[in-house]
Amino acid sequence: MLTAVAAQLVCVAALLGIAVLAVALSRAKAATALVYGATLIVCALALIGALRALLAGTGADEIVLPIGLPWLGAHFRLDALAAFFLAVVNLGGAIASLYALGYGRHEHAPQRVLPFFPAFLAGMNLVVLADDAFSYLLCWEFMSLASWALVMTHHREPGNARAGYVYLLMASFGTLALLLAFGLLAGPAGDYGFAAIRAMPHAPGEATMVLILMLLGAGSKAGLVPLHVWLPLAHPAAPSHVSALMSGVMTKVAVYGFIRVVFDLLGPPNWTASVLVLSLGGVTAVMGILYALLEKDLKRLLAYSTIENIGIIFVCLGLALAFQANNQTLAASLALTAALFHVFNHSLFKSLLFFGAGAVLVSTGARDMDKLGGLIHRMPVTSVVFLIGCVAIAALPPFNGFVSEWLMFQAVLLSPSLPQWGLKIMVPAIGALLALAAALAAACFVKAYGVSFLSRPRSEAAANAQEVDHFSLAAMVILASLCLFAGIFPGLVIDALSPVTQQILDSRLGAQSHLPWLSIIPIAERRGSYNGLLVLVFIAISASLGYLAIRRFSSHAVRRGPAWGCGFSDAVPQAQYSPDSFAQPLRRVFGTLLFAAREHVEMPPPGSVKPARFSVEIHDLVWETLYGRIAGAVDTASKRLDRWQLLTIRGYLSLVFATLVTLLLVLAIWS
Amino acid sequence: MVVISDILVQGIQMLLVFLLAPLLTGFIRKVKARLMRRKGPSILQPYRDLLRLLRKEVVLADNASWLFRATPYLTFAAIWVAAALVPTFATGLLFNWTADLIVIVALLGTARFFLALAGMDVGTAFGGLGSSREVMIAALAEPAMLLIVFCVALVAGSTQLSTVANFIASSQVGLRVSLGMAMIALVIVALAENARIPVDNPSTHLELTMVHEAMILEYSGRHLALIEFGAFLKLLLYISLIACLFFPWEIAVFGAGPLSYVIGAAMYLLKVTIAGFLLAVFETATAKMRVFRVPQFLGAALMLGLLGTLLLFVSKSL
Missing domain, CATH: 1.10.287 (Helix Hairpins)
Incomplete structure (x- = not known):
């Protein structure tokens, strides 16, 4: 019988084998179905293994392979933290493979994707499993290079070569930072095993340096502002199922690296470290969603929104650091639970939304929202699941995005117990920033859905769009159901996360799943509780009551006619609200300062018949400065x-x- | 037996907000009319309007989707659930623990999300205009609202409305600067969220600065009735919220005798009447502001909320 970690490594080996097979098969017709089908099966097996390891809570499981550095070997380890992230990676991988069974058929040059897709998944699995600095860095580079190859799939399309170049530069920079961080961690003795690093005491100055280097290294992969510039270029350039993996899963592997080093290897933190993480996270959340709001390319909008969510996760991690530094372990485990819950949630709804964007791309050929519209009539299933993704990512009840934000706000409300003045004043302000980010996210996804799926079609292609194949739909429906499931049964997810907080912080939230009515009560019922299931049931009952009452007492007549619009009908669909015009009020409020946005109106002189022109000027100040x-x-x-x-x-x-x-x-x- | 009485109280609460909401709007309109030296419609006019709308046929735009038709039910349900979870005359209702203050705010956010989508559905310039401005106002109001929640939760040590109301009603709180600031901020947020003057004008239909009314321009018949009803409920919800958080006097404690429920209900009616009257006076006395002045108005609420929270950090007794 294989041990758990060996079973995971066998899965990784299988993925690498599929990659080799894909090179051999690449010109065959059945290659797409074969490769994605095999990846689906292997990822599903790895997912089951990871979930068993997470839920059984049997503790760490290690293995040393005689490869890598001769005096070190390659260490791999499966503990609760790794098991959780493996579950996220392989869930994303399995569903992306399912989606690609349909979506991959539209690929013109499948040999450019097929070998790298399983290799990319194998790389992410290995990063999470690695237990010494050398294997970690090697696997990290492997993951980066595989994803770079996937970004360059459509390298002849304008802009993609530049995206790949910027990605490569930033990835090398990130690895350099990680290399230095591990160099510091290993100390003068140069012991690169994680077990030895964990056992060693670290001087405060050294710990701060490592934290900063980790923020640079893992943060550049995750997309922390101002290291985010590659992300909105590279993620959308890849095929949509790979975009989903990069945004939904690879950024989470970076978060894993941060948690592993800062929480696990580095030992007890200093509270000043949390100030840095909190402020970076808050800025990242708000800037990311503002960028997304100004964007009119659907996939780039989603990539920018990933930056926002990474900001939210880092704020939760910063809170956990702050509480941990003051030995308030219960509050720290609440914040860490919120972070991990959001990691899980974001991997679900971001994959779902990228799949939806891919479906739109397949059926209309357009990513530019200026060419979309009215898809709700042409793509009935995609429009429902995309709507669920939008509601979930906008942090609205009863879906899962709200639960993690609610947990985070509960953690923010515990901040008065922190003794440091800096934190006391900072945490509520960060909380307000996050509320702003959540409200802006709602605005952003009203725009994304309203412009691309609602309203009138803005192009011929959008007017003649077709629903996509069943594999893609199945993948999206599974993700949408998981979003709802995690939203109405959050207690189950929180309980599944408790081995992780137990391992890292030596403290866990109370068991939730046996509470009456499946409520969640993170600290005490007096402080706050939430029940997603009942909220959903209440809404359903009230809506049906309203519906029944109306059926009983009201007129049933419906007449179809032209839109009213105060009697002022717009002749052409282009006169509708566009992505730019929808963002105009918020651009004027926030963009004038943060993006140096200017609006120019060119009026022709009186008597001239030339049309007036309106143009908007926006600067990406991070990039430019x-x-x-x-x-x-x-x-x-x-x-x-x-x-x-x-x-x-x-x-x-x-x-x-x-x-x-x-x-x-x-x-x-x-x- | 206890469960039955619990369900009864919760049911009465749901019914109470349901019946009272149109009356409140009618009352405010009447007071405004009297202040302008008009006679004004009867206080029962909102009920008649709703019934009239229910009897009319629905005129749908040719390209309206299922989302457009489902949104009135969804928003109405979300607002009604939220309104039923705010304690009005009694605390500790059966399902109070389902949702705390953050959830109630988020439920209203869900309602607004769908309404803004419905505004985009038909694809008219008015709908897009209303939706884009509505989400701008919401984006500014929500952080302010959250800081108010922080401020209140720091005083009471809970985000659970019943607990907060019980705590503030007890004698250990007294007069506090921070709560005063939070109250002013909440009033500003409530004005913005309910599309009242000076942020928006609930009684115009053809003015370029209108926000909420532009968004729901395409609705008619029973759909419009549900949306209007939702707006009435939301106004009552915010007034109940202000009453419950800052003036929880004589609110019946869970399990008290029937008499205290009656007193609580009477006091609640009195509070709503006073709030409605003050709102009418305020709306008569102010003019509507330009759309791009709204951020400053809501920024004031944000600053007040932040100041209130920071004051509490300086000293627990402020």
Whole structure:
């Protein structure tokens, strides 16, 4: 009988085997169905294994393979934290494979996707399983490169090559930061096993450095502002099922890395660390959703909204750090539970929404919302599940997104017990920022759904859209049902998360699933409780009561006619509210400052018959101030150095001579 | 037996808000008319309007989807559930623990989400205008609302409305600056959320600055009746919320005798009447503001909420 961790490694090996098989088969017709079908089965098995390990709570399970560094070997370990993230990875992987069974048939060059898809999944599994710094970094790089190859699938489309380039740069930067972080963690002895790192005490200055490096390394992969710039370029460039994996799952692997190092390896934190994490998370949440609100490309909007959700998760982690630093472990486990619950939720609804965007892309050929509209009439199932995804991500009851935000606000409300003044003042302000982000998310998804699925079609393609295949629909329906399930039975999810908080913080929330009516009561009933199931039942009862009363007492007559619109009918669909015009009020409120947004109206002179023109100018200040300057400096430096490249032979010889003399001089002075 | 009386009290509560909501709106309209030296329609006019709308046929736009037809029921249900969970005349109702203050706010958010979507459904410029402005106002009102919740929850140590009301009704609270600030902030938020003057005008239909009314422009007949009813309920909900959080005097404690329920109900009616009167006076005395002044108005609520919360951090007794 295999141990749990060995079983997971066998699954990983199977995934790698599928990747090799895909290379061999890539030109065969049945390759798409074969590869995705096999991936689906392997991921489902790995999911079952991970869930068993998580729920059984048997403790850590380790294995050492004789590969990797000769004196170290490759350590792998399956504990509760790893099991939870493996469950998230493999659930996402399994459903993405199911979706791709249908969606993948539309791929023009399947050989560009098929080998890398299972390899990418294998890489994510390995990162979560790794138990020494060397394997961790190696698997991290493997995951990055596999996802880079997937981003470059449609490399001839405009913008995708640039997206891949920026992604590669940022991924290398992130790995560099991780490398330095692990170098610090290993200490002068250079022991790279996680067990040894965990056992070692870490000096405060060193711990702070590691935290900052982790924020740079894991944060750049997760998309923390201002390291997010690659994310909205790269995630939408990949095929939609890969976008779903990158946004819904890979960012979570980065969150895993952060939790593993900061909570598990680094030992008890300092409260100042939490200030850093909290403020970065708050800024990320609000900026991410504001970017999303101004976006009119559906997939880029979803990618920006991922940044927002990562911000929410990091705020929860920051709260957990703050409570942990003050030994308030129950509050810390509440905050950590909120973070993990949101990790799970976001992997569900973000995958769902990316699948929906993929379905729209397949049936209309458009990602630009200016060319969509009226899909609710043409794609009945997709429109329902996409709506569920929108409601869930907008944190509205009774769906799952609300539960994790509710838990987070309950954790924020415990902040008065923190002794530090900085935190006392900061946490409510961060709470208000998160409320702002939640309200803006609702606005953003009203826009996304209202413009693409409701209203009148804005193009021929949208007017003739067709519902997508059954595999894609099945994947989306499963995710939508999971969103509802986690929303109305949150106690089950919280109980499943308690082994993780037990492992990391040595404290857990009270068991929830046996509470009457399946309520959730995180701390005490006096403080606050929530029951998603009853809320749903009440809404259903009141809506049916209203419906029955109306059927009984009111007129049933319905007449169809042209839209009223105060008697002012818009002749062309282009005159409807567009993504830009919908965002206009919020752009004027927030964008003037944060995006240097300006509106220009060009009125023709009196008597002229030329049309008036209206244009909006928006600046991505992060890109322009930070990255633009760095890129400019690199450019200037390389131009200067360019002169040394084309010298005469005499010039080269004198250069070599001068270098030699200088080096000898240095040596002479040194010794 | 206890369960039956529990269900009875909860049922009375649901019925009470259901019956009282149109009356409140009728009362406010009457007072406003009298303040303007008009005679004004009867106080029962909202009921008649609702019945009249119910009898009329529904005119749907050609391209209206199922979402457009389902939204009135959904929003009405969400608002009604929220309104039934705010203690009016008694605390500790049977299902109070289902939802705390954050959930009630979020339920109203759900209602607004669907209404804003319905505004986009038909694809007219008016609908989009109303929806986009509605979500802007909501995006500003929601953080302010949450800070008010923080402020109140810090005083009472709970987000559970019954617990908060019982705590504030007890003698240990007294007069507090922070609660005063939270109350002013809540009034501002309530004005914005209910589309009242000075944020929006509930009685105009053809004005470019209108928000809520533009969003529901395409609705007619029974659908419009449900949406209007939802708006009446929401107004009553916010007034009940202000009464329950800041003036929970004589609110009946769970399990008290029938007499205290009667007193609680009478006091509740009195509080609603006073609030309605004050609202009418305020609306008569102020003018509507430009749409892009609203952020400053709501920003004031946000700042008051934040100040109130920070004051509580400085000292528990402020």
